[in-house]
Amino acid sequence: MMQLHRAILVDDELFTRKGLIKLIDWEDCGFEIAGEADNGEDALALIERVQPQLVITDIRMPVIDGLELIRRVTTENNMKPAFVIISGYNDFNYAQQAMRYGVQDFVVKPIDEIEFTSILKKINEKLNAEQEEQSKRERRIGSEMIKSLILGEASEASIAGWERRLQLKKTDFLIYMFAELNDNHRLEPSTGQIPNARFMELVQQELMRITAASQPVNLYEHRNRTGILLPGFLLEPFNGELERFLAKFRAALDIHFGKSVFLYAGSPVYGLAHIRDSYKAAKDALLYKYTNDERIVVYEQMQSEQLNYIGFEPAQFNQFMEHFEELKSDAVKTAVEQWFLDFREKRYAPEAVKMNIQQCVMGIMKTIRSMEGDEQSLSTLKPLLNWQDINLSLGELKNMFSAFIEESGLLVAELRKEQQKGGIQKIKSYIEMNYSQNMSLKSIAAQFYVNPVYLGQLFKKTYGVYFNEFLLQLRVNEAKKLLRQSCAMRVYEIAEKVGFSNADYFVTQFEKIEHMTPTEYRNQLQ
Template structure:
């Protein structure tokens, strides 16, 4: 817990010691960092320590309490809050003290509860002020970085910022990117990490691991956090940038549970040149997939390495689509594994990976559309459309792409079933219309360009009966209808009417299904 710095000033030693023992300073948010028994020593102490709170007596030798306050405030030596303690219940002292902006006026003997309450209120006020100051510093830091990157910063503003950042001539500056990956918009709300939370954690861990005494300048880019890092903050790491990056990555991983990638630009010697470090840090991002294990890319370590911008081989892509359409699950998986292995081992740039994934995506969608399917029905389709706008590790991209492939294959299988179902329905309708003609499984298969064996199997699978059984039932049903409606038609005429060329065969088949002859069926009705 951060404790505000306080100093005690009183010419009586037992008063100071008694006050230190009387109050639980840490519980109130303060720690005593110095003491003085006269105003002159107190003035030097304030200059050196720059405390947040000064608790002082009124009457002291050399310089009294009110004069001390006047000097500190008028000469802008420091900006502490003052609490006056006095044994003199004098309204004039209080009036003068308040003119100098004194926080409170306490009369001896001190009431422990009342004084602790005063300190607690002041602690809350100081904490809010510091948070507000830190927010303003961060905003100003972000604006400063933006103006430097755009080349719009004036020499005067650069000089002011160098002073504010405590930069020395020997210091170097790095521009870094911190990138949170696999933070999908389609995740559950409790798993998703906001940009503001990520930025807050980056700032928090930077301060913790470098022991920085003030917020480090950050700038929000579109989907990354930019960091302005002076080399003196690398002191806890013996000045080694890579050790620092490893520590920062590990610290962020603990909080986030997701992969954070860090990219470091080349060092520059002055703030006005930070744009060059920024540009090299952006180039380092292109080596992201190659360095997926470490999740750290340092510009100086990759300058001699080349990236590839290779498109998928058209023959290989066509073969993949054939595998998709034939539902060769293992072959498809092997092809995807090979592609993603090549993306990494052959040093593909992120743009090349995006281009190849997009090319494959469009080929799959073409197949689905050609089968009269709708890609919007695929749950992973919108994710595949939007993945380029978020930061994904190569491993997570492979998961997303594989999920899309699997769902697309399922869709193709369903579409094929629908097509088969639609085709067999057309054949069934044709049979129902033309059953009285001289038709057979072979003639229908030829008419619809289907293998007769396959057609027979598909008909049985779809309707639960064989083709010949279905055709016979249609003919017998029509024959029964004619027998019911016409007493003048002869049996052989009915047989011919419903598609039988031989009346004896008709009678045999009718009896087989109805367990009576056509004549018996007619007589039964009469």
């Protein structure tokens, strides 16, 4: 919301001033009445003190009239407020003179509420546009200044000029810091994403509010975080305590973004010429992102803490992959929980976290490929491969990694089903081609490198009959075919041809299925 513009009323008639105050909804028009004066001389002093954006003045007044007031302010004063003239005299000569000084409008008494409200709203829109344009220029200048400083390209003359512009004293220290919005990605189409410009706008807004800054704080848009050039005098409301300021700043941003903003503060330095050192320290503070839950990293406090750049133990990783391929989801979840606990407690640097996550992703992708699967079909793969291009909290990274593992596990299970289906079909085809040979569940399982118990269960699950039943039915069906087609073949010859080494056993099994002997079956045909 835009801040209300300050307006003052100048008229020698008290009734006119008070009536105008009551007549208009000033706040709705974008203004607040910051003072009144009953003559031009007092108005000059009031303008100097209040620095209004709008002056509403009568023309005919004692001491200094309205036109002289406007002339002096516009030609002699650095302050350039907008002017609106009100007068009981419908004298366009006055209006013509006033317009030379840039007066916005000329209103004749008695004042019409609707007309005057319309004039004020137009002036408010113009002032807002000018303020926005000025803010853009200020932000651009501040951004260029920071860029020049952190690249070490600023000249001594420009540094001195910027220090005057910032009203810095030699005793004022400066801190460079980062504000980083995390978990601001869009994995689901329904999830809203906060633009960088909006984040910077709210960072600026909250900085000015909690520090009571009289002018905008200089910000710089880095690739995925906002840089802040913080003068030490802005910490005065916090007794100069950086930690108190950071806690208040974080809490203010949490109202807008939830618990997703991280703050990193570099070392304090004296003079803009040294801000690059504070910037480098703030960058080093980024490395401690995953070492605590506070979401605040102060380089001065963390620089002595050693970071870890270690990978997973080979045995630990191999066991994880074994559990993953065995689809032991509970064991996999336990391993992931422990890994992310270690990332924090053992102070893993972000680069080490990335290395270990990638090792797991590559291992899982290799498994999927070995099963003739397509890892690109995983919707969770691409975000995980590119997670360092966005800012993620450790908790959100764990969620993303866990979602990838879960989806990958489902794919592996599906691929295994397809492989099993294809494998059992090969076994069935082999049996149908070689049923006349001496075979058993054990011999088939050995030939296809499958556990016999598992093969028996899989065969029953796939075809609804046990292996021995299927083989027996196959042999009996072929025996019936031979009995129908060849009257010369003896029963024992048929038994041998379809895979029975014992003719009596053949007869027994044939009768068990057909409820008649092979001979009876042949005689029945005759």
